[in-house]
Amino acid sequence: MKSFEDQPQVSLYDRLRNSVLLKLAFIGILILVLLIPTVWIQNLITERAGRQNEVIREVAASWSDSQQVKGPTLLIPYRYYSQVKDTSKKANGQLSIHLLPDVLHIKANVQSSVLHRGIFNVIVYNSKLNIAGSFSPPDLRKLNIDPNLVMYDKARLVLGMTDLKGLKNAAVITVGDTAQNAEPVFDSDAGISDGIQVPVKAQTINSGHIPFSVVLDIKGSQKLSFMQLSQNTDVEVTGDWPHPSFEGRYLPDERTVDAKGFSAVWKMAFNRILPRQWATDATLINDDKTIEQTSFGVKLLQPVDQYQQTMRTSKYGVLxxxxxxxxxxxxxxxxxxxxHVFNYVLIGAAMVVYYTLLLSFSEQIGYNLAYLVAxxxxxxxxxFFLASILKNKGAATLFAFILTVIYGxxxxxxxxEDYALMVGSIALFIIxxxxxxFSHKINWDKRDSVN
Structure with a gap:
């Protein structure tokens, strides 16, 4: 029987090098260290997505921005007098009565195209709009305005647009029985920062019914929207883009989306947030709150947002x-x-580089194919690296299968989208x-070292 002195002595270095607990501790630290490049990659994805948005803004500045049609509104100026302090004299000035339509019908056809700027794509469109409706004359008693102070001869119809650069040709506006080419809005009294206008005859307003129609041929990028300003509004939008997103405070009552395009119909009645007429606040229509609470329309989406999907993928990197x-x-x-622990470092580096491959390839060939390639x-x-380390092709093949399951x-x-959390939780439970x-098959008491 061998004595204690005859037993082979294991150095402290060998015991530390082969310690299971020390190996586990190193793996844990390595995982924490790999969080740093993972965050860098997420910042890179955010930067590339920001560059895409910058390109979209540059193209929109050259082509035309997203278009929002505001109105139309009927403006009728009137004189007013106010008492000047400490004197018996009165100062006079001019304000405008703002009228919103009783009925508004809009038909728009959107023809899309894709502009390329480097590796980025920007969706733009051309649209023809037919707008028609009618106003009622102002109720001066409710506004407490003297009829003798109203300047009907200076009345005008104003239609707002986000970007006048997108107006492809002169808009024709018909009020009553008079058709005219519209001119830009230059003053702030209209309450609309950008828009077009035509004068309105006094006899048209006094006739008791004020019909109008507008023909617009515009271009824009990504989004076309409207504002619910009429007592009764119906809007019909058709287009050839197969990936629309209907946005805003009101969703369409009817919609059809297929590979050939889309169609949507909005029908709204008695739900506008603004009064039919007012004479105090000229900027009411252009107020941010008003725009937010009345806007609706359609956005032409990219079929796949590779940056959003790459970012979501990178968040599972630690897992x-x-x-x-x-x-x-x-x-x-x-x-x-x-x-060896250094081999763990190399494998971790390979899994981090995976995300740079995914990001760079997704910009060129799309997310799905890039995910497969990476x-x-x-x-x-x-x-192949493990096969050379373990000298066992079977073990390397099994590990490749495990990685395939993980990435899949x-x-x-x-x-x-809706079931991601549930599916992920179930899968993690199974894992x-x-x-x-597998861990219960290991006798941890006897495995105080890794051979």
């Missing part, structure tokens, strides 16, 4: 690294083959159960 390292560590214990490249690299699982979660199953 992928943890699952990969745990799987590799269990492979060490079960097969009793040691993987995943195959990363799984192949790690698998992440792809499914990213693609899901934890599998790890518990």
């Amino acid at each position: 992928i690294i943890i699952l990969t390292f745990v799987s590799l560590f269990l492979t060490e214990l079960i097969r009793q083959q040691r993987v 995943s195959i490249a990363t799984i192949g690299l790690i698998s 699982f992440i792809y499914i979660i990213v693609r899901l 934890v159960a599998m790890l518990m199953y």
Whole structure:
């Protein structure tokens, strides 16, 4: 029987080098360290998405911005007198009565196209709008205005637009039986910063019914919207873009979307937030709160936002690294083959570089194909690396299968919207159960070191 002195002595260095607990501690620290480049990559994704938005703004500045049609409104100036302090004299000035239409009908056809600026795409459109409706004359008693002070001969109809640069040709506005080419709005009394206008005859206003129609041929980028300012409004928008998003305070009552395009119909009655007429605040229509509470329309979306999906994928980076390292560590214990800590560092670096591959390729070939290319490249690299380390193709093949399942699982979660949390929770539960199953086969009391 050998004495204690005859037993082979293990140095402190060897015991530390082969310690399971020390290895686990190192893996944990490595995972925390890898959080740093993961955050850098997320910042890079944000920067690239910001560059895309910058390109969209540059193209919009050259082409035309998103268009919002405001109104129309009927403006009728009137004189007013106010008492000057400390004198018996009166000062006079001019204000305007603002009238909103009783009925408003809008038909718009949107023809889209895609402009390319480097690797970025910007959706723009041309649209023809037919706007028609009618006003009622002002009720001067409710406004407490003397009829003798109203200047009907200076009345005008004003229609607001976000970007007059998008007006392709002279807009024709018909009020009553008079058709005229519109002119830009130059003054602030209209309450609309950008727009077009035509004068309105006094006899048209005094006739008791004020019909109007507007023909617009405009261009814009990404979005076309309107404001609910009429007592009865119906808007019909058709287009050839297959990926519309209906936005704003009001959703369409009817909609159809297919590969050939879309159509949408809004019908609104008695739900406008502004009064039919007022004479105090000239900026009421252009107020941010009013715009927010009355706006609705359609936005032409990119079919796939690669930056948003890449960002969502990168947020699962830590989970992928943890699952990969745990799987590799269990492979060490079960097969009793040691993987050096430096090899863990290299594998972690490969999983971090995966996201730069995904980002760069998604800008060129789209997210789905980029995910496939980056995943195959990363799984192949790690698998061949492990095959050379473990000298076992079967173990490397099994690990490649595990990585494929992990990356496939992440792809499914990213693609899901409403069920992402539920599917992810169930999958994580299954993964934890599998790890518990395989770990119970290991005799941790006897495995105080990794061979």
